Structure formats: C-alpha cells, structure tokens
Amino acid sequence: MPLTKTKGNNYTWITHSHSHLSGECPHKCSYCYVDNPRFGRPERYKGELSLIEKEFSVKYGSGKTIFMENMNDLFADAVSMRFIERILAHCCEWQDNCYIFQTKNPSRIAQTSFYEWPEQFFIGTTIETNRPTTTISKAPPTDERAYAMKLLAGRKFVTIEPILQFDLDEMLDMIVPIKPEFVNIGCDSKSHNLVEPTWDEVMALIAGLKKEGIEVREKSNLDRLRRD
Numbered sequence: 001m002p003l004t005k006t007k008g009n010n011y012t013w014i015t016h017s018h019s020h021l022s023g024e025c026p027h028k029c030s031y032c033y034v035d036n037p038r039f040g041r042p043e044r045y046k047g048e049l050s051l052i053e054k055e056f057s058v059k060y061g062s063g064k065t066i067f068m069e070n071m072n073d074l075f076a077d078a079v080s081m082r083f084i085e086r087i088l089a090h091c092c093e094w095q096d097n098c099y100i101f102q103t104k105n106p107s108r109i110a111q112t113s114f115y116e117w118p119e120q121f122f123i124g125t126t127i128e129t130n131r132p133t134t135t136i137s138k139a140p141p142t143d144e145r146a147y148a149m150k151l152l153a154g155r156k157f158v159t160i161e162p163i164l165q166f167d168l169d170e171m172l173d174m175i176v177p178i179k180p181e182f183v184n185i186g187c188d189s190k191s192h193n194l195v196e197p198t199w200d201e202v203m204a205l206i207a208g209l210k211k212e213g214i215e216v217r218e219k220s221n222l223d224r225l226r227r228d
Helices: 053-057 081-092 106-111 142-151 168-178 199-211 220-227
Strands: 016-018 065-068 098-103 121-126 155-160 182-185 215-218
Touching: 065 081, 098 106, 106 121, 106 142, 121 142, 142 168, 155 168, 168 199, 182 199, 199 215, 199 220
Parallel strands: 016 065, 065 098, 098 121, 121 155, 155 182, 182 215
Antiparallel strands: none
16 A cells, blocks of 8 residues: 555544555454445455555655554554664655654553653554443553653654543543643444434533643544534
8 A cells, every 4th residue: 555645534633644554453442433334344454463564665755644553553562662763764764744643551561671752753642531441442541641741752643532421520530641742533424323422522622622731622523523
C-alpha cells in the first residue's frame, strides 16, 4: 500500500497514512473501523501479524503529517519489537515529516531503543472513557494508558473517540496530567450501539479541558450528538 492521502472521517490535521503491518489488531475493539459494515475486514488485516517488506521502500518525502499503522496498533503486546524498531527506523530516514503514532498500549513505547523520541514523532493514546472497557476491547484499561502516557517525554496527544459515557472529574484527572498538546474528540460513526454521553456532558468535558489550557480538536462526527 503506497503512501495514502487521508480523506473521509479522518483527522483533518493529518495529510497521509501508511502501514507496514498486516494481520489483525490483537485489541479486537468492537467498534474497530477496519471492519467495514458492508464488506467486512480487508484480507490484508486478517490473520497473524507480519511485516509487508515492500512497504519499507516507500519514500515519504518531506512536509507531510503521516499517521503510521492507522489500521493496527504498532505497540500492542503481540507485535514483535523487531517489527516496531524497523518501522520507526523507516520513519527516521525521512526526518522532514511529522509522524503520528496512536496506541492503546503506550507503556510499550518505553521498551523501544529510543532514549528520547525524535522531535517529529507524536505519540497519542485513546481514552474513550474513565469507566471499564473490557466489554468492548482487549486493550489495556484506560487508566493504565493514561498513567503510561503521563510518564512519557516528548510530544503527546489524547484521542477521545468514540467518546463513551464518562464521569467528568475522573476523566479530567486522567487526561490533564498527561499534558497533551491537544485532545481530539469524536463519536461513533458506524452505529455500534455504544453508550454515549449527552451533548451537554461533552460540552462540560471540552470546557474542563480548555480551562486547563489544553487545545480541543472536535471531529465533524460530533454533529450527531449535537443533533441528538
């Protein structure tokens, strides 16, 4: 898969995406957007995790913001550290871009050989709620993700998508200590019947984050909660 320009319901601040990993993400989130409601999961993202060698020949050029492994979780426990290191090294060959890594297992990042992450690497985690997520995902609990992110140095962000019903004070207590440069907020786009907050609750969370000086980037799919 070549370097792909982003479109649709993606982050507006990202210009491209690229993936070296094939196979199914071990976290198996019930709302995973890789599982297309009409066509199912693409063959590329089924089965065991492996590297696609030809993807290491892709030239990234310069001046791009590239979402890496957007169809998988590079730092899931089941992903070989050898895979991780090779992908990071490929990014380092093209230093005039910004690389976005989003994971639900940020504690794994500290196990890489990078003493300090390069300035052009952004690391983010997903925190859908402060409440338990075991019924919808095999990923580490959100409180563990938040704690691991708090310990990491470098440029960081948080994504709250799909936003689930939450407790305001507890949610802020998880996110604020991470000191993210910004927080993305979006809702479920694929009708997975998730338990969602009201728009007033979302507004209270946005206000709480902004009060702490954190930039909030709202995704267009939040319009559904505004209408509801």
